[in-house]
Amino acid sequence: MSEVANALLARVRAARAGLTAALKAADAYEVAVAQDELDDAVRLARRHGLDVEATGTAEG
Template sequence: MARSPEVAVNEVAEALLARVRAARAGLAAAREAGDAYAVAVAEDELDDAVRLARRHGLDVDATGAGEE
């Protein structure tokens, strides 16, 4: 059974937004732990996640999955 392209697009969008949310949570945890290296890694992950989401036309700020 073939799925419609719209369903696949929605799944990709949700996955991208979930990645942004997870990256934000990881950054918050690293900051709370006071681990400078983990903060740097988490900031890079968040930057990548936000960039990729925006490249796919997602407004991460409006969805609550945006940057701090």
């Protein structure tokens, strides 16, 4: 896997972790920011042909 693909998948994993933390903290603002970051990371990964579901980085 290329360095770009690895970086994109790492971004998706980090965004998912951030969303999980924001949900646990029950911080509505942080949840919204984290969800936006996750959406953007998944969109970019998919744009580059990466299957985030197959790599354990699926949304939700």
